[in-house]
Amino acid sequence: MTASLASEQQALLAALWAPAQDAAMQSLAGVAVPVGAGSQAHLKRAVMAYRAHGRALAPRALAAAFPVLAQLLDEENFGALARAFWLAQPPTLGDIAQWGAGLAEFVRHAPQLVDEPYLADVAQVEWTLHRLAFAPDAAPDLASFSLLTTQDPAALTLVLSPGALCIASPWPVVSIINAHLSGEPPLAKAARLLRERAGETALMWRDGLRPRVRQAATGEAAFVAALQGGASLLDALAQASALDFNAWLAPAVQSALLLGAAPHNNSQHT
Amino acid sequence: MTQAGIGWRHPHYAELLQSLPALDFLEVHSENFFGDGGAALAVLAQARTHYAVSLHGVGLALGSAAGVDDAHLEQLAQLVQRIEPVRVSDHACFARGSLGGNTIHAADLLPIPFNDEALAVLCANVQRVQDRLRRPLLVENLSAYLGFASSDRAEPEFLTTLAQRTGCQLLVDVNNIYVNALNARIAGDDTDPVQACRSWLDAIPPGIVGEIHVAGHSHLKDEHGEIVIDDHGARVCDAVWHIHAHAQRRFGPVPVLVEWDTDVPALSVLLQEAATARAWT
Numbered sequence: 447m448t449a450s451l452a453s454e455q456q457a458l459l460a461a462l463w464a465p466a467q468d469a470a471m472q473s474l475a476g477v478a479v480p481v482g483a484g485s486q487a488h489l490k491r492a493v494m495a496y497r498a499h500g501r502a503l504a505p506r507a508l509a510a511a512f513p514v515l516a517q518l519l520d521e522e523n524f525g526a527l528a529r530a531f532w533l534a535q536p537p538t539l540g541d542i543a544q545w546g547a548g549l550a551e552f553v554r555h556a557p558q559l560v561d562e563p564y565l566a567d568v569a570q571v572e573w574t575l576h577r578l579a580f581a582p583d584a585a586p587d588l589a590s591f592s593l594l595t596t597q598d599p600a601a602l603t604l605v606l607s608p609g610a611l612c613i614a615s616p617w618p619v620v621s622i623i624n625a626h627l628s629g630e631p632p633l634a635k636a637a638r639l640l641r642e643r644a645g646e647t648a649l650m651w652r653d654g655l656r657p658r659v660r661q662a663a664t665g666e667a668a669f670v671a672a673l674q675g676g677a678s679l680l681d682a683l684a685q686a687s688a689l690d691f692n693a694w695l696a697p698a699v700q701s702a703l704l705l706g707a708a709p710h711n712n713s714q715h716t
Numbered sequence: 717m718t719q720a721g722i723g724w725r726h727p728h729y730a731e732l733l734q735s736l737p738a739l740d741f742l743e744v745h746s747e748n749f750f751g752d753g754g755a756a757l758a759v760l761a762q763a764r765t766h767y768a769v770s771l772h773g774v775g776l777a778l779g780s781a782a783g784v785d786d787a788h789l790e791q792l793a794q795l796v797q798r799i800e801p802v803r804v805s806d807h808a809c810f811a812r813g814s815l816g817g818n819t820i821h822a823a824d825l826l827p828i829p830f831n832d833e834a835l836a837v838l839c840a841n842v843q844r845v846q847d848r849l850r851r852p853l854l855v856e857n858l859s860a861y862l863g864f865a866s867s868d869r870a871e872p873e874f875l876t877t878l879a880q881r882t883g884c885q886l887l888v889d890v891n892n893i894y895v896n897a898l899n900a901r902i903a904g905d906d907t908d909p910v911q912a913c914r915s916w917l918d919a920i921p922p923g924i925v926g927e928i929h930v931a932g933h934s935h936l937k938d939e940h941g942e943i944v945i946d947d948h949g950a951r952v953c954d955a956v957w958h959i960h961a962h963a964q965r966r967f968g969p970v971p972v973l974v975e976w977d978t979d980v981p982a983l984s985v986l987l988q989e990a991a992t993a994r995a996w997t
Binding site: 450451452454455456458459460462463476477478479480481482483484485487488489490491492493494495496499500503507536537538539540541542543544545579580581582583584608652655656 | 754755781788815899905
């Protein structure tokens with residue numbers, strides 16, 4: 447890294463992330479100049495333009511990843527949250543769609559949102575759905591299901607949709623998200639479940655190209671976690687004894703949660 | 717005949733694939749298609765079967781003293797391999813740098829000084845990208861709202877040297893040149909903005925320009941002062957069309973792209989602008 451260029455760039459970044467305009471200008475003193483024959487007033491106006499870009503980009507970028515959180519907070523509050531997050535945890539990658547992984551924890555600890563404790567879990571599920579949109583494509587291998595009838599479960603595993611994941615919440619996060627995205631359940635029902643503090647475990651996966659979320663069935667979270675962790679079918683079933691596997695199987699295939707069966711090469715079950 | 721394309725943005729994904737209008741190429745922001753899979757990549761792959769695609773990046777931050785992000789470059793390389801684009805481009809800007817001890821990315825196209833040190837960093841980063849992609853890159857000039865005291869040469873000279881040292885081509889955004897000239901006039905320069913742009917273009921030798929961008933901009937005047945913002949949110953103004961024509965006469969025929977990123981209008985408006993781009997050359 448070259449010292450002087452790095453320090454110039456550091457000074458401009460410090461100015462753009464300074465909490466106040468005056469502090470921003472101090473950061474730039476002696477490094478930046480206005481365009482043409484401009485004055486310090488023109489330089490100040492320029493810095494404001496760059497700062498305005500970030501303030502406008504932050505809510506737009508986060509709303510793409512957190513559409514339900516944006517609806518729940520309304521435009522003004524979501525904008526304020528996004529701008530606070532922008533200042534506290536700036537992007538680190540050149541793809542703005544990958545900015546927002548820390549928003550759920552930021553929301554969880556935001557003093558102004560202490561009365562809405564479910565929002566952090568909503569954000570956590572939304573971020574998972576957002577990233578699932580970029581997960582590898584995977585096609586079902588229907589022929590492989592014949593292994594279920596010919597092979598020992600200890601020598602088999604099941605192939606789930608890449609990135610399939612469960613998140614347990616003490617709040618009805620699935621109902622809240624689906625009520626806002628699809629209208630099912632109705633908003634009134636989601637609101638009632640929220641008042642009743644009905645906890646839900648969200649199961650997220652890709653159905654073809656579409657990220658989806660639904661409530662996990664009894665035992666399903668442990669089953670999914672075991673399979674995604676590389677367990678054999680026998681071990682996964684042992685870790686999810688409450689799961690009704692026979693009832694689970696067909697809908698899982700139809701919804702592309704379950705893509706196929708495969709030999710389990712690393713089985714330690716004896 | 718000059719090739720004309722449009723910046724293909726999300727509101728027009730479905731409509732364009734259904735109507736397949738006559739365009740010489742589509743340009744997309746590379747980062748919007750990063751990832752291992754998903755709907756965006758599928759849509760782009762479908763478009764690629766009908767159109768040449770130009771990948772235009774906004775995130776490499778080629779002028780950053782902190783260097784180019786390895787992961788970003790790998791994702792771009794993966795996308796280039798999949799799409800086989802007609803051109804790959806990004807900007808002569810910085811965005812990566814240190815803030816509070818951490819390396820951040822400003823998600824903006826921030827200006828760099830025009831001096832030896834910045835040139836060396838830019839050349840090294842461009843060369844690294846070209847080595848990884850195994851193809852020449854196109855590097856675009858910025859609309860810059862401020863400069864640096866350490867600059868010691870004009871932008872055309874700086875960019876020309878970049879092209880000569882690395883073998884990259886230039887993507888000349890004539891709206892950016894015009895926005896810079898307008899802001900210089902606001903700041904007190906008495907040079908006619910259009911003439912300033914012609915002089916800028918005349919300082920670039922023919923043969924190193926691989927693409928031209930045109931776009932709209934907006935004038936902002938409030939209690940904080942006046943500034944012209946390069947927001948890509950309006951039709952291309954007549955002055956920029958005249959500058960574009962000058963550029964085509966000097967460099968052309970060079971593929972020209974209509975960019976529109978803010979308040980994106982109906983696809984038909986973009987197609988009209990692309991037709992205008994051809995008519996002005």
